[in-house]
Amino acid sequence: MLKAVTFLKESTQAGMLSWSAQSQAVARFGLRYHEVEALALENGIFPARYQRNRNMISIEEQLKLFRSRVAVIGCGGLGGYVIEELARIGVGHIVAIDPDIFEEHNLNRQILSTPATLGKAKVEAAVDRVAEINPAVTVTPIKDYFCLANGSEQLAGAMVAVDALDSIPYRLELAEFCTVAGIPMVHGAIGGWYGHVATQLPGDTTVQSIYRHWVAGKGIEQQLGNPAFTPAVVASLEVAEACKILLGKGELLRDRKLSIDLLEMEVHEISYPKVPPVELVVAA
Known part of the structure; x- marks a missing residue:
């Protein structure tokens, strides 16, 4: 590893390590890209792919993102964009959870x-x-x-859980599990021109409050459908919240929901005071 670190330092220009140099290190020292990036960041070298992050994210914070593990529950409309953006900003480990395959109706937005x-x-x-x-x-x-x-196995080691589900019952189960497991949860939902985002820390009840009047069914998405742009907007807000949690900076959407109307271009903030959580029981 010492030779690899020396090579990376010698290949650095203006504090940056090019992708070409990273690839050379992979080939020369038999390392994986994950290992090369770890060596670079741990030695104060900024991979050049993140150079546009540097004015807002320090190298120490970039290393923190790289060492983070985020679980994305749902890999469709919201989840695909969430995974894309987490990878591009440099979150080092993503757990992608989804049982489904792609179908033709997914092509308009996923x-x-x-x-x-x-x-x-x-x-x-x-x-x-x-x-x-x-x-x-x-x-x-x-x-x-x-x-x-199966939550304990799927979300083991996760520092943040990002909700990209399209099922209210599963969202409520995720919120319940995250509270018990002590995992911060970023919640997002979409339908037609509309969407909302909220962040729930362990012990909070925002998600339960949002859906307190829910009776049955998957949600408004089934009636309104989804265009290409709504999931991209909401997913980006979810990623911003997840990064703030991982970096411990900024003000979270805690005990409140950001409601987005892309048809009228209006954004509203709705507060949700804490309420006693509803205990969910797993059937035997």
Whole structure:
């Protein structure tokens, strides 16, 4: 490793390590891109791919993102954009959870879907996409549903859980699990021109409050559908919240919801005082 570090330092220009130099290190020392990026950041060297981060994210913070593990539950409309942006900003480990394959109706909005990926598992497409855009990021694919029964295994080690689900019951289970497991949760939902985002820390009840009047069904998305732009907007806000949690900076959307109306171009903030959480029981 010492020779690799020396090579990286000698290859650095203006404090930056080019992608070409990283690739040479991979080939010369038999390392993975993940290992090369770790060596660079740990030795105060900024990979050049992150140079536009530097005015807002220090090298210490970039290393913190690289050492972070984020679980993305749902890899469709919201989740695909979330995974794309987490990988591009440099979050080092992403857990992608989704049981589904791509179908033709996904093509209008899901960034991981293409005609070539129809019939392919969404989590496999996530692995391939991240390997293409940032090979230093590790993706763990889990082709399964999230529920209370398997949450401990799926979200083990996660520092943040990003909700990209399209099912209210599963969202409520995720909120319940995150409270018990002590994992911050970033919640996002979309439908037509509309969407909302909220952040729930362990012990909070924002998500339960948002859906306190829910009776049955998957949600408004089923009636309104989804265009290409709504998931991109909401997912970007979710990624911003996740990064703030990981870096411990900024003010979170805690105990409040940001409601977005892209048709009228209006954004509203709605407060949610804490209420006693509803206990969910897993059927035997």
